[in-house]
Amino acid sequence: MSRILLLQGNQAVVEGAIAAGCKFFGGYPITPSTEIAEDLAKKLPKVGGKFIQMEDEIASIGAVIGASLAGKKVMTATSGPGFSLKQELLGYACMAEIPIVIANVQRVGPSTGQPTSPSQGDIMQARWGTHGDHWLIALTPGSVPECFDLTIRAYALSEKYRVPVILLLDEVIGHMREKIELPDNYDEIPQPERKQPTCKPEDFKAYATDDSLVPAMPPFGSGYRWHVTGLVHDETGFPKGTPEATVESTNRLHDKLYNNLDDIVEVENFQMDDAEYAIVAFGGAARAVYEAVNMARAEGIKVGLVRPITIWPFAEKQMKALAAKVKHIMVHELNYGQYVEEVQRVVAGKVPVTSYGVYNNEPATPDELLAKIKETFK
Amino acid sequence: MKQELRLSGSGGQGLILAGIILAEAALLDGKLAIQSQSYGPEARGGSSKAEVMISDKAIYFPKVTKPNLVLAMSQEAARKYVDDLSDNGILVTDSLFVKEIPASFKGKVLELPITHTAKTELGKALFANIIALGAIVKLTGIVSEASIIKAVLSRVPKGTEVVNEKAVRLGMALIK
Incomplete structure (x- = not known):
């Protein structure tokens, strides 16, 4: 229900x-x-x-x-x-x-x-x-x-x-x-659970990992004792300042996410199947873009919306594929231009990437976006 | 068809609540609705507006750009929020507060004694927002009368149902 x-x-x-x-x-x-x-x-x-x-x-x-x-x-x-x-x-x-x-x-x-x-x-x-x-x-x-x-x-x-x-x-x-x-009730929503150690408490190393690169995390009070620090540490959880420990820690913190981008990064495509032009927009800014895309299509402009749902890590693979598909990308965001710089970095000049940043306390309207579409995608 | 309404006045007049109730009534009718608002940092006073869009189809952009109706319950709101109302649209004002209708607007104007009715019939100005809803629903038929009453009654404090339903009906009676 x-x-x-x-x-x-x-x-x-x-x-x-x-x-x-x-x-x-x-x-x-x-x-x-x-x-x-x-x-x-x-x-x-x-x-x-x-x-x-x-x-x-x-x-x-x-x-x-x-x-x-x-x-x-x-x-x-x-x-x-x-x-x-x-x-x-x-x-x-x-x-x-x-x-x-x-x-x-x-x-x-x-x-x-x-x-x-x-x-x-x-x-x-x-x-x-x-x-x-x-x-x-x-x-x-x-x-x-x-x-x-x-x-x-x-x-x-x-x-x-x-x-x-x-x-x-x-x-x-x-x-x-x-x-x-x-x-009506949330009982059927899957509840994510942290990985728990399988070893005995006395054998527990807090930051030892398997292939997932994600260590088990027993709750405090469960009998597993460990040391938590913001200092660079090794698998015991205690500080270790060697070059090797720093490199290993840094690499693992990166790789545990970046080995799994397909699991983490989500992007929505709207009217993109035959699109020749794309607007990249997200959150509240994207709301006007759906309407502007439909209005532009009614006038024969083949434009679509690419909406990153995962902002970080950056949707690098998706933006590279986009650059291979369309003639021109416009990034619309409610700021002076931030996400656009990441898009430009990845597209690397393959197609033009234009910024439409709006920072006047109001989201751009569908009419304003339509005008921008006509001006930009000639 | 998409209907766009703007309910404006001063902070504290309950216009955001009125917008929420109207949108909830639209959901009761089986339609889609979006309600949004803007207000200043003040808790009371300052201008306030609630916007409601109602449609059978998906509504993407949540702000009103082509209002079919604007309610203005303060002189400042009548000055600030009527610019984009086309001459096919309707301007409803609270005649106690709005003395000057913007000269640029050539469409239909209804000057209604909304707050006056709240004070004289119900003894309190705070029912003005519910009276305004009754008037708007009667005028436009944007939601069904049954749904607006149900939506009002599910939002108001327990024990005030009778007087609030009366407020809706007083609002409806302002439309001849």
Whole structure:
């Protein structure tokens, strides 16, 4: 049985978190993400979970990391200014391989920026906000139902690869209300489980891996003792500063994701079968593109939409294939131009790649996009 | 056909809630709907708008660009949010607050005593948003009367069902 609801994207994230088995939220409210905290405060206690509002964003991600080490599925939610504060511990979670899900509902920045206006200005921050070589996953939903599905997927990926997953929403998707059909109960939603050690506690090496390159992660308190550190460490979990240990650790953190790009990277194609031109857009910006593509096609322009659902790791294979297929690519995003630079890097001059960045506090309308399509794809 | 409505006024008048209720009524009718909003950082005051799009087919772009109807419940909203209303569209104003109709608009205008009715008939201005919904539904038939009443009653606080249903009917009665 299912129920039909009118929900905000932020509320659908909450439903997805509950469905995936999230049992802990540590956060600090900030527009336009606050509804995630609000709804989880109401719903987590009803499923045996805990909600805690911490003193700030840094403490929030700290609490979430601690709860994950205790074996729980966890979430924190924020927007740009808070996401900036969380970067140090985001790097810690990458280094110590602690599964966490962070929702960042983007708003106009930098700094306090424009709290209630939409932006996709944190694309590069999601990738490179914390320092040092590191790899993580970022997903961008383009509708309210997809907020639900991708939140469940965020937990699946985070637990499977022991990596932070960022749910990169924008204000358009976070705040709009749309029809969503949800199951009456979530018992049949697959619950991702962390790999557990098969050895005895005294033989346990916290970061020893098999071919998956992902170490087992017993919860604290289970009898398996291990050391968690942000320092480079070897398979015992204790710091080791040799060149070899650093190279091995760095390579493994990269390869555990990049050996599995087909599992992680998802891209939607809309009207692409016979397309001669493509618009690359994601999240709230893509909503106008669907309509603009249909309008342009009515005028005989063979254009389609390529919508990355996984923002990071970058959809390199898909963009290379796109460059071999179409004559011209336009990247439309609600910022001055960020994702476009990755597309340009991969396309490497094979076909023109044009940026249509919009940063005036409003998403571009279908009419504005149609005009841009006509101007760009001549 | 896609119907686009904009409900505008000041923060605190309950227009975002009105937009949500209207969209939920459309789902009850078996249609698709999207509701979006924009507002300033203020908790009260400042201008506020809720937008609702209702259609039988998938709606992609969630913002209203070609409104069929604009409700303006403040003078500032009437100034700010009527620009893109075509002369085929309808402007509904709350006559207590909107004294000047934008000169550029040549279409149909209904100046309704929305907040006045709330105060005199129900004793509180806070029912104005529900009265406005009743008026809009009667005027446009955008959702069924049964669905708007069901949607209102499922959103309002327990114990206020009778007075809220009365508010919907008072709104409907404003349309002659």
